[in-house]
Structure formats: structure tokens, C-alpha cells
Amino acid sequence: MLKVLYLLNHAGKAGTERYVYSLIERLHNKKIKAYFAYNEEGPLVDRLRELGVEIYRIEMRNPYDLKAVREVNSLCRKLGIDLIHTQYLRENYISMLSRLLNPKVKVMYTNHFIMRNNLPLRITNRLITPLEANIIAVCNKGKDMMISNGVNGKKIHVIFNGVDPDLWGEPIKSTLREEFGIDDDTFVMLCVSRFAHDKGHGFLVNSIARLKEMTDRKFMLVLANDGPLLEQVKKQVKDMNLEDKIIFTGFRRDVKNLFFGSDVYINSSEHEALSFAIIEALAAGLPVIAADMAGNGDIINSETNCGLLVKYNDPDSMAEAILKMMNDRELQESLKKNALKTVRERFNLDIMVDRTYNLYLKSCNQKI
Structure with missing residues (x-):
């Protein structure tokens, strides 16, 4: 041994x-x-x-x-x-x-x-x-x-x-929407990322501001985790009058619970070689929208067909991808179907x- x-x-x-x-x-x-x-x-x-x-x-x-x-x-x-x-x-x-x-x-x-x-x-x-x-x-x-x-x-x-596809893929009843008063008609985006300089939270918040201008449909972004830039991002949300569209949960150990209460997972990072959070989200059956940086292209591509890639630090690109997924139920279901398959076969x-x-x-x- x-x-x-x-x-x-x-x-x-x-x-x-x-x-x-x-x-x-x-x-x-x-x-x-x-x-x-x-x-x-x-x-x-x-x-x-x-x-x-x-x-x-x-x-x-x-x-x-x-x-x-x-x-x-x-x-x-x-x-x-x-x-x-x-x-x-x-x-x-x-x-x-x-x-x-x-x-x-x-x-x-x-x-x-x-x-x-x-x-x-x-x-x-x-x-x-x-x-x-x-x-x-x-x-x-x-x-x-x-x-x-x-x-x-x-x-x-x-x-x-x-990641373990059986562990993350086994369905559970999520308490996310009940906990934060989110109704079933609201499109929920989730990002579980430490608040640090390379995670792109500022870019993501700007994208939500742009999305708010583009649609009247109800949506909510849930930001989970903590980190050195948490208060800075909270101030940005307040200054941009987005407190009705963005929820901060703090550090959570029940990430799977958050996955199963959401419609899509968002990754806005600039420097992430191969994100565990993206893979876990896919294993839970969530489609992913991610910045086309680092190793995200190894996960999301034409072969896996489990999500959408957007241009980093381009709020229009991110907002348009979210809106596309939000309005295209058939696309959303297709990406979900391929999500767990991608994890089982590749990750x-x-x-x-x-x-x-x-x-x-x-x-x-x-x-x-």
C-alpha cells in the first residue's frame, strides 16, 4: 500500500x-x-x-x-x-x-x-x-x-x-423558495461562489441590471457563500436598486438543496480551471450558463450540450443568454437532459x- x-x-x-x-x-x-x-x-x-x-x-x-x-x-x-x-x-x-x-x-x-x-x-x-x-x-x-x-x-x-453523480443526482425536495418567499412562477438563477476578485460577481450584478431592462418576467438571482468582497457586492446591488432581484444567503452547507430549488446555475468567474460547483450543478440536473474562460469550455461545448457559454465581463452577453434560457423551455429541458449524462461520462x-x-x-x- x-x-x-x-x-x-x-x-x-x-x-x-x-x-x-x-x-x-x-x-x-x-x-x-x-x-x-x-x-x-x-x-x-x-x-x-x-x-x-x-x-x-x-x-x-x-x-x-x-x-x-x-x-x-x-x-x-x-x-x-x-x-x-x-x-x-x-x-x-x-x-x-x-x-x-x-x-x-x-x-x-x-x-x-x-x-x-x-x-x-x-x-x-x-x-x-x-x-x-x-x-x-x-x-x-x-x-x-x-x-x-x-x-x-x-x-x-x-x-x-x-463528483459523485449518484449523490448529487438523487432528487430532494428543496426549501429554497419557501425560505426566501420565492413563488413557483419566478425563474431562479443560482451562483455558489466565494466573493473574491476573480469570481466576477460585479460583472454578474451588472448583467442582472441589464436583464431587468430586457424583460418583465419575474426572476431572482441567489448568491450563496461568503468572502472578502461580500460587502462590496452588497453595496453594488443596493446602489443599482437590485435588492428586489438578488438574494444573499451567506455561506451554506446545503448546496444541493439550493440546486434543486433553482432553474439554472450561473458561473461568472474569470480564473477557474475546472469548477466543482458547475459539475455539481450539472449532476443535480441544472443547465449552466458560464463565462467562456479557463476550463469551462471542457465542460460546456457542442458535444456535451449541457449549457451556454458567454463572453466574460460582457453584461449584454450574459443577460441575453439568461433571457434565452428563461424563454425557451424546450432548450432548458434539452440542456437538463444532457447535464447528468455529461457528469456520468466525463466528470x-x-x-x-x-x-x-x-x-x-x-x-x-x-x-x-
């Missing part, structure tokens, strides 16, 4: 943490012995403790933190780690530098972002990639960006994020876990 150390700087509650949790939940004490080390405390720590995973804290101040390099090396020797699975550049560099002290430990990296690196990082990538066993890109554009950032493309494998958690585990074996030179 392989011993895998999952190393993550911040143990929060975003998509990357969901990715790590999903792998550990499916593989721990079944095909691997999982360990977890982190720098900044967050909800993931408690969730993994509930799974019986051994937890360690390692301070990681920067990608070249030599003290952290020594601590990672020491921990790997103590636990007999075969492979370190990293998620961000900081812990990835630290892990690869630790290989200079203990080459027996392999390092595998999953890249969750599509961002252009500066020149020093591109040079470092070229120098340090040989220390990497294998690399996962969660979408095709992510692979292309890594190659342009100086990473050896031969080591990059595209493995899409996945299934079992597929993600199996392919990742096989890459663990390949990285450690074991038979698949």
Missing part, C-alpha cells in the same frame, strides 16, 4: 480542498495510506481528522523556504512516504527541493489555476520540472498554460475534476480517482 502525503498550504473550504478531500476519502486505507500536512488552519483539517487521517503542520513561508524543505524531508523519512501530492506552487517547490535530500520520495503536482508565470518562475519551472514525477492539469487550457510557463509537457496529464469522481491513483502507481514505478 502506497504512503501518500498530501501537502497543502491553506486547508480551507474551496475547490482545491474539495479535490484533496475527495481523493483521500476514496483512497485512504483502501489503496493508499494517506497523510496530510498544511500551513494555514482551515475546515479541511477537521474533516480529514474525521476520516482518521494523521495531520501535521509545517510552516511554509515561501516556495524556497529551506526550513520547510528540511521539515518535509524529516516527516517523509519518519512516515516512510512514497509520494508527495502537492496542489500549489509554494508547496510543490518545497517538496521538489526536499527530493534533493531524499530522492526516493516522488512528487506529483496538481495545477488548479490558469495563470501566466513571470520570467523568474518560468525559468525555475524549466530547472525544477525534472524533479517532478508527474503533473496533473484539471483542464486542457491548464496544460497549455503550464507548457507556456516552462513546464515539460510530457509530464502533464489532463484529469478532469469529478465522474470514480474516473478522477482511478486515473489519479494509476498516476500514483506510475510515479512510484509500480504496475497499474
Whole structure:
């Protein structure tokens, strides 16, 4: 049984943490012995403790933190780690530098972002990639960006994020409309996204203002989650007199409940490699409208036919897509029909876990 150390700087509650949790939940004490080390405390720590995973804290101040390099090396020797699975550049560099002290430990990296690196990082990538066993890109554009950032493309494998289609697809009776006094005739849009600079909430609010000018039909946008820009977005909604069209729910754990009370899921993000929220919404049978950015085109395209793509930061494009779906019941039903099928065939958690585990074996030179 392989011993895998999952190393993550911040143990929060975003998509990357969901990715790590999903792998550990499916593989721990079944095909691997999982360990977890982190720098900044967050909800993931408690969730993994509930799974019986051994937890360690390692301070990681920067990608070249030599003290952290020594601590990672020491921990790997103590636990007999075969492979370190990293998620961000900081812990990835630290892990690869630790290989200079203990080459027996392999390092595998999953890249969750599509961002252009500066020149020093591109040079470092070229120098340090040989220390990497294998690399996962969660979408095709992510692979292309890594190659342009100086990473050896031969080591990059595209493995899409996945969710459990049975868990999300099993129907439930939603309390969303009753909770917020939304009647059955109102078209409900849902966005479950952390209020941060790259999530496009300002763009989405502007789109709702445009939609309000275009139709008299009743509609409501439900914004769920929290984050540093929450109050700023609330002020924007108030200033634009959209308080009758937009509801803020705060952070919610009952996301499935929200899905089953909505008519469409909206994603307005600028930098999202492959959104778990989009895939979960599709698994719940919701069609999706998303900005044509990052990996969204891997999910929504002419083959999957499960949603509509719009131009990022273009309120007219977003409003027109919403209006089209709102007024075309046949289109809405067609997209819904393909939603769950898309998840089962392309973004299934079992597929993600199996392919990742096989890459663990390949990285450690074991038979698949």
C-alpha cells in the first residue's frame, strides 16, 4: 500500500480542498495510506481528522523556504512516504527541493489555476520540472498554460475534476423558495461562489441590471457563500436598486438543496480551471450558463450540450443568454437532459480517482 502525503498550504473550504478531500476519502486505507500536512488552519483539517487521517503542520513561508524543505524531508523519512501530492506552487517547490535530500520520495503536482508565470518562475519551472514525477492539469487550457510557463509537457496529464453523480443526482425536495418567499412562477438563477476578485460577481450584478431592462418576467438571482468582497457586492446591488432581484444567503452547507430549488446555475468567474460547483450543478440536473474562460469550455461545448457559454465581463452577453434560457423551455429541458449524462461520462469522481491513483502507481514505478 502506497504512503501518500498530501501537502497543502491553506486547508480551507474551496475547490482545491474539495479535490484533496475527495481523493483521500476514496483512497485512504483502501489503496493508499494517506497523510496530510498544511500551513494555514482551515475546515479541511477537521474533516480529514474525521476520516482518521494523521495531520501535521509545517510552516511554509515561501516556495524556497529551506526550513520547510528540511521539515518535509524529516516527516517523509519518519512516515516512510512514497509520494508527495502537492496542489500549489509554494508547496510543490518545497517538496521538489526536499527530493534533493531524499530522492526516493516522488512528487506529483496538481495545477488548479490558469495563470501566466513571470520570467523568474518560468525559468525555475524549466530547472525544477525534472524533479517532478508527474503533473496533473484539471483542464486542457491548464496544460497549455503550464507548457507556456516552462513546464515539460510530457509530464502533464489532463484529469478532469469529478463528483459523485449518484449523490448529487438523487432528487430532494428543496426549501429554497419557501425560505426566501420565492413563488413557483419566478425563474431562479443560482451562483455558489466565494466573493473574491476573480469570481466576477460585479460583472454578474451588472448583467442582472441589464436583464431587468430586457424583460418583465419575474426572476431572482441567489448568491450563496461568503468572502472578502461580500460587502462590496452588497453595496453594488443596493446602489443599482437590485435588492428586489438578488438574494444573499451567506455561506451554506446545503448546496444541493439550493440546486434543486433553482432553474439554472450561473458561473461568472474569470480564473477557474475546472469548477466543482458547475459539475455539481450539472449532476443535480441544472443547465449552466458560464463565462467562456479557463476550463469551462471542457465542460460546456457542442458535444456535451449541457449549457451556454458567454463572453466574460460582457453584461449584454450574459443577460441575453439568461433571457434565452428563461424563454425557451424546450432548450432548458434539452440542456437538463444532457447535464447528468455529461457528469456520468466525463466528470465522474470514480474516473478522477482511478486515473489519479494509476498516476500514483506510475510515479512510484509500480504496475497499474
